[in-house]
Amino acid sequence: MITGKMKINDVVKAYPKSIEIFNDFHIDYCCGGNDALEDAIKELGIEVKSFIEVLNKKLVNQENKSHEDQTLDIDRLMKMSIQELINYIIDTHHLKERNLLAEIDELINKVFFVHYEHHQEQLISLHTLFSDLRKELQQHFVKEEKLVFPYMLKNFSGDKSIDYVKSLEDEHDAAGNLIKEITACTNEFTAPEDGCASYRVLFQKLHELIKDVYIHIFIENSLLFKKYEGEI
Numbered sequence: 001m002i003t004g005k006m007k008i009n010d011v012v013k014a015y016p017k018s019i020e021i022f023n024d025f026h027i028d029y030c031c032g033g034n035d036a037l038e039d040a041i042k043e044l045g046i047e048v049k050s051f052i053e054v055l056n057k058k059l060v061n062q063e064n065k066s067h068e069d070q071t072l073d074i075d076r077l078m079k080m081s082i083q084e085l086i087n088y089i090i091d092t093h094h095l096k097e098r099n100l101l102a103e104i105d106e107l108i109n110k111v112f113f114v115h116y117e118h119h120q121e122q123l124i125s126l127h128t129l130f131s132d133l134r135k136e137l138q139q140h141f142v143k144e145e146k147l148v149f150p151y152m153l154k155n156f157s158g159d160k161s162i163d164y165v166k167s168l169e170d171e172h173d174a175a176g177n178l179i180k181e182i183t184a185c186t187n188e189f190t191a192p193e194d195g196c197a198s199y200r201v202l203f204q205k206l207h208e209l210i211k212d213v214y215i216h217i218f219i220e221n222s223l224l225f226k227k228y229e230g231e232i
């Protein structure tokens, strides 16, 4: 049963399908995952009680009926060791997002060139925001893989004097802010009427990237770091 007092990331842990609804309503379950659900709903200007009733109807009842089609297998992730979780993050999210960043980079240059005349305002902003996000993510992945993850594996039961977790969480927040700007700049990934197929594919790929980054940050902030800090 979901209540307004629950933390957003606890709702996701208990009901992974909530991710789809939270994405639709822009409820931030990765960087803002520690906030109470009712505060996030209030911020959207939605009546809390009825929203929670709908969530319970859609998620709790559905969850009881079927476990097969969950978006994210939280139970399996919770049981993983730190090493297994790190491998999972690198093999799924880092790999997928690196590929998407490369694909989008090529597409955005193509769309920028073809549609410059009619959509330069949107495309210049998007190109700048995407370049910033690509740089942030690529540097962040290397920092995790080369520095922080190996450090965590060596020190998970010992010295935690270097606060790498905080530095990664700050970088997640920075990426989260860029993602919000990209979402607004693309009108929530809706290509213009006169946009060609490449324009639409560009927006689909961006949307795919961003949904994956949200889940990725949630797994790191709410599972990996909590496990490392002995909270779960």
Ligand SMILES: [Fe+2]
Binding pocket: 089, 094, 141, 144, 216, 220
């Ligand atoms: Fe990561």
Ligand SMILES: [Fe+2]
Binding pocket: 140, 144, 168, 172, 217, 220
């Ligand atoms: Fe990360």
